Amino acid sequence: MAEIAHMQTASPSTPFNRTLVVPIVLFAAFAAAPLLAAVSGAEGYVLSLLTRVMIFGIAALSLDLILGYGALVSFGHAAFLGIGGYAVGILASHGFEDALIQIPVALAASAIFALGTGAISLRTKGVYFIMITLAFGQMLFFLATSLAAYGGDDGMTLTSRSLLAGSDVLEGDLAFYVFSFLCLVGTYCLSRSIVASRFGRVLRGTRENSVRMEAVGFQPFRYQLTAYVISGMMAGLAGFLLANQAEFVSPAYMTWQRSGELIFMVVLGGLGSLHGAVIGAAAFLLLEEFLPEILHNLAFFMNDDIRYRLAENWKMVFGPLLILTVLFARGGIMGMLRRTDHG
Template sequence: MTDLTQTLAPARPGLAGRLRLALCIFAVLAVVPPLAHALDEPFLIVVATRMMVFAIAALSLDLILGYGAMVSFGHAAYLGLGAYAVAILSRAGIDDLVLQLLAAMAASAVFATVTGAISLRTRGVYFIMITLAFGQMAFFFFVSFSTLGGDDGVALAARSTVLGMPLLQDAPGMFYATLALLVAVFAGLYRLTLSRFGRVLTGTRESALRMQAMGFRPFPYQLTAYVIAGCLCSVAGVMLANQAIYVSPAYMSWHRSGEMMVMLVLGGVGSLTGAMAGALVTIALEEGLARLSEHWRLGFGLILVGVALFSPGGLSGLLRRVGLVRDAK
């Protein structure tokens, strides 16, 4: 009971190590466009934007996996729902990013509520398999959606507008809009995980039975976290569609869910800063290794093996071990 009591205790005031590290990451990201301009490498802005999109997705997954111990192999479904919300609304003449975000989150909330209420009645490998099944159902639904290109996907006519303004049309505008959403998602989850809700969710991860003995029903907390995670992942989907100006069912395949889990493993499960850093490093490694060799996946796999063997806590664990960050979570 001691661990649970500490988990439910109020967080200490002041800036934790994870928040300081996150601020450093945001500061570095903010200078990417002027740096890319100085180096005459505009592609860096495109890559960095993609990195931040998946950082948002990784943060959403970490809420349920790292804090709620819910291993979902269908989380990429919400990435696809966000992307297809852009495609469907664009065809209906609705190009405003705010409306598309709201529609994507609403659709994801409904899907997550229904599927989560069913999935959370299972545990362990059964939870993994049922979330995988729901994710694949969404995947094959859009594969058969012939009016939106089916398996080939569909190209968008243009990027979304923001309150009628074409802020996303150029690469720097797209970059800073994505950065703003990343900061907002991180800040929201940071406050949520430090709240009573977050502490109860973490306590449920440690021992659901003990939480019940303390008077908390785990199911409502887990379902709420599951819905929040789905909604936030759909935000990443909306931005991914705008960044690529293209939407495909491949966004919601189980392979994409697996890639998100790899990001968490690399950065550190149960650490918001680690999840964000893991996504940034994963995309950067993929881009960098792909330029070196067509067999880049072999090198990436060796890196993951090294992380699993020598730093099970990922980048967060490594930083804590060397003493650079006292509280990397």
């Protein structure tokens, strides 16, 4: 209670309030990026990279809603990316190319899958929940590989991006970037309102002690299932955007490795911090993009063959680097920012 009272009476200059500027700075940076990209002379590359960052930011944010606030470790969350992506590919192959049709279908399909699998998975706890979500994710992965009519293992190449109200405005990289940015902001605001609501407080209560929440009259299962469905729908939206950004969809979207990457993004950014999930996704993808070049340049004192091999096998450095960050940076990137703010 004393801590709460301190937070309520803190002045605007206190560390607690200073951390509130992080999401504002984050979204302002995304909003300003197209201007900086135009000046840099590499507009197409920068917009493509940052669009991908925002898309995975939505996916990580959706996972953080159930992992950070509900302690539900889903190892099959990438299945929803695949559902959103295949909603685009399958509908487009049958002549339904408008986003106003594809998005509702992607959201509905994701919700149905989340409702069915969540109703089963949430009756388990701990490692059993992790394994059953992994099993459902792999089940959907193998289903996608068996869809020979829609590319099977090879996936589907989209002839163009989705239309928007009959217009091909999303074909432009800048327009698609803005659309993805609006989706990210909308998803973040929705998640923030959910977390701050009575529903969010109950969800956090079930994370701490579900037995006690049930004893005071709440039904944890219903709240967790609702959160799981909402989270799946958000990830389905990310899948829709990912398919359009790459103009390709394949079963690789829903592998367990992709689910593991999403968990890493959330933990890297900081559990229970929605903007932290977006920051974690950005850090993960930017490291993945630039680490080979960084390693190549750092090894300037070695011969060219060793430098090439080091850059080629950058994942041998990337993996331990992420593990060390998670082990020693308690609370992820947001945790480090808070400690810096206090210290």
